[in-house]
Amino acid sequence: xxxxxxxxxxxxxxxxxxxxxxxxxxxxxxxxxxxxxxxxxxxxxxxxxxxxxxxxxxxxxxxxxxxxxxxxxxxxxxxxxxxxxxxxxxxxxxxxxxxxxxxxxxxxxxxxxxxxxxxxxxxxxxxxxxxxxxxxxxxxxxxxxxxxxxxxxxxxxxxxxxxxxxxxxxxxxxxxxxxxxxxxx
Numbered sequence: 001x002x003x004x005x006x007x008x009x010x011x012x013x014x015x016x017x018x019x020x021x022x023x024x025x026x027x028x029x030x031x032x033x034x035x036x037x038x039x040x041x042x043x044x045x046x047x048x049x050x051x052x053x054x055x056x057x058x059x060x061x062x063x064x065x066x067x068x069x070x071x072x073x074x075x076x077x078x079x080x081x082x083x084x085x086x087x088x089x090x091x092x093x094x095x096x097x098x099x100x101x102x103x104x105x106x107x108x109x110x111x112x113x114x115x116x117x118x119x120x121x122x123x124x125x126x127x128x129x130x131x132x133x134x135x136x137x138x139x140x141x142x143x144x145x146x147x148x149x150x151x152x153x154x155x156x157x158x159x160x161x162x163x164x165x166x167x168x169x170x171x172x173x174x175x176x177x178x179x180x181x182x183x184x185x
Contacts, residue, residue: 060132115166138180
């Protein structure tokens with residue numbers, strides 16, 4: 001082989017070595033970055049999970065207690081079937097602390113039928129509403145049947161009151177509506 005041929009082979013070998021070197025280092029950098037990002041993502045997910053658990057632990061108590069019918073239930077925001085299946089639901093269009101607080105629960109056909117004995121309440125019965133450090137007592141003033149389309153009882157009021165609404169078994173066109181006015185403890 002002549003000198004020119006050996007030089008060509010040396011140059012080609014050098015170019016191949018440089019390409020292999022660049023590819024190896026490039027792949028190493030990519031793998032390192034992926035691992036580093038994975039660690040950062042894992043760390044962020046772990047931090048988010050810790051924050052979520054802490055916020056659940058800090059979540060304030062929200063509860064409705066009706067001693068006469070031996071009912072105590074946690075309240076959750078919303079009126080979906082999922083909420084009503086497990087909790088007393090809060091009408092998000094109504095306030096949570098003062099004014100006319102609207103609540104709904106099932107009376108039959110759900111996993112939890114918290115309002116199944118609502119019809120037994122009479123004027124003067126006590127309802128206790130707890131929201132965090134706030135604890136209020138209400139006295140039942142009204143227990144009536146309303147049309148399923150009548151949402152007027154959830155309207156804003158000057159006084160502080162609870163409005164409890166539930167379905168009536170075998171009367172799909174009607175609802176049970178109990179209103180209770182706050183009394184100062």
